[in-house]
Amino acid sequence: MRFFSDNAAPVSDAVLAAMAAANAADAAYDGDALSCRLDDAFSDLFETRVAALWVATGTAANSLALGALCPPWRGVVCHRDAHINNDEAGAPEFFTHGAKLMPADGAGAKLMPEAIAAVIDLIADDVHRVQPAAISITNATEYGLVYTPDEVAAIGALARARGLGLHMDGARFANAVASVGCAPADVTWRAGVDVLSFGFVKNGGMSAEALVFFRPELAAEVAIRRKRAGHLLSKGRYLAAQIHALLADDLWLAHGRAANDAAARIARGAGAARLVHPVQANEIFVRLSEAEAAALRAQGFGFHDWAPGEARFVTSWNQAEGEVDALAAALAAL
Amino acid sequence: MRFFSDNAAPVSDAVLAAMAAANAADAAYDGDALSCRLDDAFSDLFETRVAALWVATGTAANSLALGALCPPWRGVVCHRDAHINNDEAGAPEFFTHGAKLMPADGAGAKLMPEAIAAVIDLIADDVHRVQPAAISITNATEYGLVYTPDEVAAIGALARARGLGLHMDGARFANAVASVGCAPADVTWRAGVDVLSFGFVKNGGMSAEALVFFRPELAAEVAIRRKRAGHLLSKGRYLAAQIHALLADDLWLAHGRAANDAAARIARGAGAARLVHPVQANEIFVRLSEAEAAALRAQGFGFHDWAPGEARFVTSWNQAEGEVDALAAALAAL
Amino acid sequence: MRFFSDNAAPVSDAVLAAMAAANAADAAYDGDALSCRLDDAFSDLFETRVAALWVATGTAANSLALGALCPPWRGVVCHRDAHINNDEAGAPEFFTHGAKLMPADGAGAKLMPEAIAAVIDLIADDVHRVQPAAISITNATEYGLVYTPDEVAAIGALARARGLGLHMDGARFANAVASVGCAPADVTWRAGVDVLSFGFVKNGGMSAEALVFFRPELAAEVAIRRKRAGHLLSKGRYLAAQIHALLADDLWLAHGRAANDAAARIARGAGAARLVHPVQANEIFVRLSEAEAAALRAQGFGFHDWAPGEARFVTSWNQAEGEVDALAAALAAL
Amino acid sequence: MRFFSDNAAPVSDAVLAAMAAANAADAAYDGDALSCRLDDAFSDLFETRVAALWVATGTAANSLALGALCPPWRGVVCHRDAHINNDEAGAPEFFTHGAKLMPADGAGAKLMPEAIAAVIDLIADDVHRVQPAAISITNATEYGLVYTPDEVAAIGALARARGLGLHMDGARFANAVASVGCAPADVTWRAGVDVLSFGFVKNGGMSAEALVFFRPELAAEVAIRRKRAGHLLSKGRYLAAQIHALLADDLWLAHGRAANDAAARIARGAGAARLVHPVQANEIFVRLSEAEAAALRAQGFGFHDWAPGEARFVTSWNQAEGEVDALAAALAAL
Incomplete structure (x- = not known):
């Protein structure tokens, strides 16, 4: 994912x-x-x-x-x-x-x-x-x-x-x-x-x-x-x-909207407290401990270690709904 | 063409x-x-x-x-x-x-x-x-x-x-x-x-x-x-x-060969006397009067006026055989 | 000066x-x-x-x-x-x-x-x-x-x-x-x-x-x-x-030493409290109010307004002793 | 010279x-x-x-x-x-x-x-x-x-x-x-x-x-x-x-004129047949055989070997009259 x-x-x-x-x-x-x-x-x-x-x-x-x-x-x-x-x-x-x-x-x-x-x-x-x-x-x-x-x-x-x-x-x-x-x-x-x-x-x-x-x-x-x-x-x-x-x-606008919607759902899953920046487009910067990051990776999520204790997730125009829901749920479950 | x-x-x-x-x-x-x-x-x-x-x-x-x-x-x-x-x-x-x-x-x-x-x-x-x-x-x-x-x-x-x-x-x-x-x-x-x-x-x-x-x-x-x-x-x-x-x-080589072969056929049609340079690859530089160039264009051939009295024809990897034969014949007929 | x-x-x-x-x-x-x-x-x-x-x-x-x-x-x-x-x-x-x-x-x-x-x-x-x-x-x-x-x-x-x-x-x-x-x-x-x-x-x-x-x-x-x-x-x-x-x-070294010595004398005149930086070479950065700066200029001293409340004085290889002493005294008298 | x-x-x-x-x-x-x-x-x-x-x-x-x-x-x-x-x-x-x-x-x-x-x-x-x-x-x-x-x-x-x-x-x-x-x-x-x-x-x-x-x-x-x-x-x-x-x-103009005059005198000495270019300013390009160039150098004239058989002489704003006359004479004597 x-x-x-x-x-x-x-x-x-x-x-x-x-x-x-x-x-x-x-x-x-x-x-x-x-x-x-x-x-x-x-x-x-x-x-x-x-x-x-x-x-x-x-x-x-x-x-x-x-x-x-x-x-x-x-x-x-x-x-x-x-x-x-x-x-x-x-x-x-x-x-x-x-x-x-x-x-x-x-x-x-x-x-x-x-x-x-x-x-x-x-x-x-x-x-x-x-x-x-x-x-x-x-x-x-x-x-x-x-x-x-x-x-x-x-x-x-x-x-x-x-x-x-x-x-x-x-x-x-x-x-x-x-x-x-x-x-x-x-x-x-x-x-x-x-x-x-x-x-x-x-x-x-x-x-x-x-x-x-x-x-x-x-x-x-x-x-x-x-x-x-x-x-x-x-x-x-x-x-x-x-x-x-x-x-x-x-x-182009439909694609942008789709990616944004996916990001919004992930942000809601993560919860406001985890968000480094407001999620307004298709990027979600999340506070993650090393253990949490490892746990997410173990579940199959690929993402970018942006800075110590901080990860970046980017949604794409065609991000599968199942992947989005899974990531939202996984973040909520941390 | x-x-x-x-x-x-x-x-x-x-x-x-x-x-x-x-x-x-x-x-x-x-x-x-x-x-x-x-x-x-x-x-x-x-x-x-x-x-x-x-x-x-x-x-x-x-x-x-x-x-x-x-x-x-x-x-x-x-x-x-x-x-x-x-x-x-x-x-x-x-x-x-x-x-x-x-x-x-x-x-x-x-x-x-x-x-x-x-x-x-x-x-x-x-x-x-x-x-x-x-x-x-x-x-x-x-x-x-x-x-x-x-x-x-x-x-x-x-x-x-x-x-x-x-x-x-x-x-x-x-x-x-x-x-x-x-x-x-x-x-x-x-x-x-x-x-x-x-x-x-x-x-x-x-x-x-x-x-x-x-x-x-x-x-x-x-x-x-x-x-x-x-x-x-x-x-x-x-x-x-x-x-x-x-x-x-x-x-890549087959394509190159095809274009070269087409050029060679056109060169033969044109005849050695018309060729400005030996034709060794896929370009044919031909001596053409203005009237001859116009006549070829009227027959549907597109090419580049390289210099006064000189035209450039380039063959492509997929040049249709019919086009090649037509051009060779047209040049021969000038 | x-x-x-x-x-x-x-x-x-x-x-x-x-x-x-x-x-x-x-x-x-x-x-x-x-x-x-x-x-x-x-x-x-x-x-x-x-x-x-x-x-x-x-x-x-x-x-x-x-x-x-x-x-x-x-x-x-x-x-x-x-x-x-x-x-x-x-x-x-x-x-x-x-x-x-x-x-x-x-x-x-x-x-x-x-x-x-x-x-x-x-x-x-x-x-x-x-x-x-x-x-x-x-x-x-x-x-x-x-x-x-x-x-x-x-x-x-x-x-x-x-x-x-x-x-x-x-x-x-x-x-x-x-x-x-x-x-x-x-x-x-x-x-x-x-x-x-x-x-x-x-x-x-x-x-x-x-x-x-x-x-x-x-x-x-x-x-x-x-x-x-x-x-x-x-x-x-x-x-x-x-x-x-x-x-x-x-x-070259004698010139450098002369300029440094002049700067040191001016720094002593200014007093440590006024110095923005330690004076180790030939530049003296001094805290000066606008009024103080104007007063010094009125006495004939030319210098650079470096930043609000801060002035730069630079001594040269041939700075006249009288000018140096005058500036040191003027700064001390502020 | x-x-x-x-x-x-x-x-x-x-x-x-x-x-x-x-x-x-x-x-x-x-x-x-x-x-x-x-x-x-x-x-x-x-x-x-x-x-x-x-x-x-x-x-x-x-x-x-x-x-x-x-x-x-x-x-x-x-x-x-x-x-x-x-x-x-x-x-x-x-x-x-x-x-x-x-x-x-x-x-x-x-x-x-x-x-x-x-x-x-x-x-x-x-x-x-x-x-x-x-x-x-x-x-x-x-x-x-x-x-x-x-x-x-x-x-x-x-x-x-x-x-x-x-x-x-x-x-x-x-x-x-x-x-x-x-x-x-x-x-x-x-x-x-x-x-x-x-x-x-x-x-x-x-x-x-x-x-x-x-x-x-x-x-x-x-x-x-x-x-x-x-x-x-x-x-x-x-x-x-x-x-x-x-x-x-x-x-500036007097200097330019002086250099030009010197060049003109040298050109006259060389004779028109030797000149590669008309001498209009302060450069003289002269046809010289290797032997002739060596002979001139032996007489103390310094110049530039411009090309095979060709030398460049440049006069300066303060070229000494004696040097100019000497060079003119030496070229004339070749």
């Missing part, structure tokens, strides 16, 4: 079918019909004109976005525990040619305007200090918290006031939107987000993430930099097909 | 089936069973112990390889018309952090030791000049020529004598090996190649190329740099599956 | 005289007689065979050193308040092509092995995390503390145990050595330092710092990278001349 | 005196009075409002200029034999983060619009090809040719028509202006030059070159990148002093 990572889950049948359906010769790179329809598909979803690019990984999406918002000699404010700071092997530094990540603090890996301002206010405005150029937030956060539209808007207002770009790492955007129940637009461009990394791989996709530019004029340069980074696949139609399959009939 | 590019061809059923078969949850990234078996699979094929990494594009494979062989402050000798010099948007410069490509000349985009030495010999050995660190050759070349094992070995000897690494861009390695009829080992490590970009996407794959390290100690650093470049896919098993499917029963 | 920065002080007459004496035509770049004698001069000083390179700024010295010790995809542990982290505009990231600075804590900007280990121990050993490659310490620190040979040796032992390089930013190396009273070798290579940025500009020089390699085999690559960074001056003999003038008869 | 390089010549007394006169404490970095007056001084010289920055080397000046005109993913058209392409160890690639130099041909290392257009016209406008962003010309060229204002203007017009920036490497700008006899403005901004590297080191300076921005809005970013590259000297006033000394009373 796999609660280790949503990265390890299968691909949805709809996605596989769409990929198979794309298996006729077409134009190479992103000149095919499916790729060319991405701008429209995302513009519909976000209720405004956007430009969109597919890439194969969230790391590439994030790093290309940051490269578009931050020159080599400036910095990006992000949470200390953000994926871009901790789990991408320095990809943001690589793609930006050495920009500096500027870590800020906040409970549950969630950034608030005060924490961001505290980082920026310390930076004297002279050539000796690296100046910030952008803010990056993760929604849902590394610890499964989500931002309301108002919370993002407050950060967006700060970004505008300071002349900074705003990026959202939405590796689990589906879980975040499903959790808050808002329109995708509300938590992105209406709240000041310039570029969104819209994740599909953790949510039933295979190898396609989207970069969504709410300032569409940014996309042309990123398209060049995507090629320069080796991220322009020659058979791009199979990536576009994945995205279209998940956007159709809001399948 | 598509002779525009082997990049636009479909994916083979065997590959699609292998991907579907990989659709059970497994470890993320490259910790899955299929990815872990790649070293063995390529070691068997190359009759020596190698290390292998999958990536999604040939550009990424080439650039990661060059990064492993060349520090930022040195250079890579390659043909002036090489893909790495002309068609990868500066990816080699990006991945190497600014190494210099050092173009050499040669008929049919094929490098000979004399041409390489001519470039190197001009470079004074002081700190003012960028010093070479590696040689990169393309097999089959941009113009469809192939290297014999002896030809590669001569370059390998030069590389060793000058202390340079040797990379082979094998985007069409299958066509090259099928053409020469040698063992894959003969034209690679036995001839002094350090790293091979082994292409599958043009040859029936979807989104998987392999980096094969004949000096396996190079792979660990490249694995880090692959992640740093956003090229470590979280569901890597679907890439490994593609490669295993094409390696099984030498399907 | 200038206590703002040792960067603003004049150049010593000995240095100016040596530069004038170098004003005959000689070989360009670093092929001149003075440049060629640097290795010997520093080898004598450090009682071991070293290689040395001149550069024009401490930022260049530090960044070239870090580039030699850390590849683009790894990191450098340093104090959060280190010059390389805060005051060099991202030069370390530029020269290393995007390596990550990994800030550690410690009173007075001084690193202790425990603090370094605490940073490293959090870094999981996988491709997702940037791995450390080096440690950089500053001696004297940003707040004027100095390291004893034993303290450096403890860090050196940690570095060796973890396979990390060790760099010392010695922008105020003279003040540090003068303060501790040890041999230069004791606090550098004998304690495990691999590369030293040996500062002369703050200490009576004009535009010459030295990079001293205790692993001389590192110097050849850095010589290339120095040129590539535009730091190989064509009339290098004027830089070498500065260094030789300051090394001669240990003038 | 040194005709090896103008890089090896002494520093003029006026420069040394100005440096000594700057030896009072002042603000650090470029906040001092001399540095602050540079914009005005160059604005006067160029008869328009410019922004200027000092740096210590021509390589740094060129590379910072190119970084301002060209993003990492584009390219700079320059002559194949340009200093930036051949003699700066890849510094342009370093400072631009991997932009591509795009070599064009032309007699005497001089670029003409046709040659530039020929390079650009071959570059298909798609994401696979590196697109040009700037043109860089060298005046005087590597082979001592100079551009007339009309010639630069033709390149400037091409640059504007193609949307490219235009940089002039003026390491020997003094020799070029002295040779043509135009106003400095005529051959720079009036002809479309955006940024000039204005060399002083080869012309009586010690360690100061100027970056002159005819689009002053470019300077702020370059000031940041100068610091980031370790090129902001903390005692910058000594660099500014050098520049002011050479600008005063057009000393």
Whole structure:
């Protein structure tokens, strides 16, 4: 029973079918019909004109976005525990040619305007200090918290006031939107987000993430930099097909909702006292003694030892109900 | 009738089936069973112990390889018309952090030791000049020529004598090996190649190329740099599956042979006088007047206007026999 | 009365005289007689065979050193308040092509092995995390503390145990050595330092710092990278001349001692209660109310408002005795 | 008798005196009075409002200029034999983060619009090809040719028509202006030059070159990148002093004229038949057999063996008349 990572889950049948359906010769790179329809598909979803690019990984999406918002000699404010700071092997530094990540603090890996301002206010405005150029937030956060539209808007207002770009790492955007129940637009461009990394791989996709530019004029340069980074696949139609399959009939949202529901049931089983963070999306961080962790593993549950006395469980879009119930019960029984 | 590019061809059923078969949850990234078996699979094929990494594009494979062989402050000798010099948007410069490509000349985009030495010999050995660190050759070349094992070995000897690494861009390695009829080992490590970009996407794959390290100690650093470049896919098993499917029963070679045979038939149809380069793999460069090109297009043939009076036709692994015969006949009839 | 920065002080007459004496035509770049004698001069000083390179700024010295010790995809542990982290505009990231600075804590900007280990121990050993490659310490620190040979040796032992390089930013190396009273070798290579940025500009020089390699085999690559960074001056003999003038008869040490002595007198005037940090070199951090700061400025003292309620005074190699006494008295009188 | 390089010549007394006169404490970095007056001084010289920055080397000046005109993913058209392409160890690639130099041909290392257009016209406008962003010309060229204002203007017009920036490497700008006899403005901004590297080191300076921005809005970013590259000297006033000394009373121009006159006399001595290139500035390329070269060396002349059968002589701002006459006579006597 796999609660280790949503990265390890299968691909949805709809996605596989769409990929198979794309298996006729077409134009190479992103000149095919499916790729060319991405701008429209995302513009519909976000209720405004956007430009969109597919890439194969969230790391590439994030790093290309940051490269578009931050020159080599400036910095990006992000949470200390953000994926871009901790789990991408320095990809943001690589793609930006050495920009500096500027870590800020906040409970549950969630950034608030005060924490961001505290980082920026310390930076004297002279050539000796690296100046910030952008803010990056993760929604849902590394610890499964989500931002309301108002919370993002407050950060967006700060970004505008300071002349900074705003990026959202939405590796689990589906879980975040499903959790808050808002329109995708509300938590992105209406709240000041310039570029969104819209994740599909953790949510039933295979190898396609989207970069969504709410300032569409940014996309042309990123398209060049995507090629320069080796991220322009020659058979791009199979990536576009994945995205279209998940956007159709809001399948992405249904998947996100399913994973969230599973997590909520597990959280209820665990009981509030065990939870390290509120469970708002599809991650459950639980206080576990070593013996308890061993007992759960003995029952067949796979999960991540996050820190001493703390374990992470992640539910996937297709998590079997029986597994969810079993884990909830096992946690309740501890 | 598509002779525009082997990049636009479909994916083979065997590959699609292998991907579907990989659709059970497994470890993320490259910790899955299929990815872990790649070293063995390529070691068997190359009759020596190698290390292998999958990536999604040939550009990424080439650039990661060059990064492993060349520090930022040195250079890579390659043909002036090489893909790495002309068609990868500066990816080699990006991945190497600014190494210099050092173009050499040669008929049919094929490098000979004399041409390489001519470039190197001009470079004074002081700190003012960028010093070479590696040689990169393309097999089959941009113009469809192939290297014999002896030809590669001569370059390998030069590389060793000058202390340079040797990379082979094998985007069409299958066509090259099928053409020469040698063992894959003969034209690679036995001839002094350090790293091979082994292409599958043009040859029936979807989104998987392999980096094969004949000096396996190079792979660990490249694995880090692959992640740093956003090229470590979280569901890597679907890439490994593609490669295993094409390696099984030498399907890769059968595909390469099929494309080559189609090209040979078209070349015979065109007649030697029309051929700009000898046809040794799956590309046919043909002298065509504007009127002739228009006439062929009117008959439904799609191809690339390479240069004034010159067109490029590329055959794919699954090129329909009828299309091939039709093109051969049409060219003969001009 | 200038206590703002040792960067603003004049150049010593000995240095100016040596530069004038170098004003005959000689070989360009670093092929001149003075440049060629640097290795010997520093080898004598450090009682071991070293290689040395001149550069024009401490930022260049530090960044070239870090580039030699850390590849683009790894990191450098340093104090959060280190010059390389805060005051060099991202030069370390530029020269290393995007390596990550990994800030550690410690009173007075001084690193202790425990603090370094605490940073490293959090870094999981996988491709997702940037791995450390080096440690950089500053001696004297940003707040004027100095390291004893034993303290450096403890860090050196940690570095060796973890396979990390060790760099010392010695922008105020003279003040540090003068303060501790040890041999230069004791606090550098004998304690495990691999590369030293040996500062002369703050200490009576004009535009010459030295990079001293205790692993001389590192110097050849850095010589290339120095040129590539535009730091190989064509009339290098004027830089070498500065260094030789300051090394001669240990003038560098006399200068450092003079500045330290001035600082000690000012510290005594201020009284221990006012001192934010122990005064061990040539910087005095003093608690000052706004009114007190204004009063001192009204008396003609120039200094830096470091933080609310805190001011920094820096003494220079040639600080006039009268100015020192006046400041000591003024602080005592507050 | 040194005709090896103008890089090896002494520093003029006026420069040394100005440096000594700057030896009072002042603000650090470029906040001092001399540095602050540079914009005005160059604005006067160029008869328009410019922004200027000092740096210590021509390589740094060129590379910072190119970084301002060209993003990492584009390219700079320059002559194949340009200093930036051949003699700066890849510094342009370093400072631009991997932009591509795009070599064009032309007699005497001089670029003409046709040659530039020929390079650009071959570059298909798609994401696979590196697109040009700037043109860089060298005046005087590597082979001592100079551009007339009309010639630069033709390149400037091409640059504007193609949307490219235009940089002039003026390491020997003094020799070029002295040779043509135009106003400095005529051959720079009036002809479309955006940024000039204005060399002083080869012309009586010690360690100061100027970056002159005819689009002053470019300077702020370059000031940041100068610091980031370790090129902001903390005692910058000594660099500014050098520049002011050479600008005063057009000393720079007198020096350039002197070197040119010496070269002209040597060229006359050599006779037109021996000259590889017309002698328009301070370099003389002469056809010499090995025996002749040896004979000249035996007479005490130092020079550079440029290529088989070809030697380079460079005159300096202070070349002694006797040396010049001796060389002219010796060449005439061959």
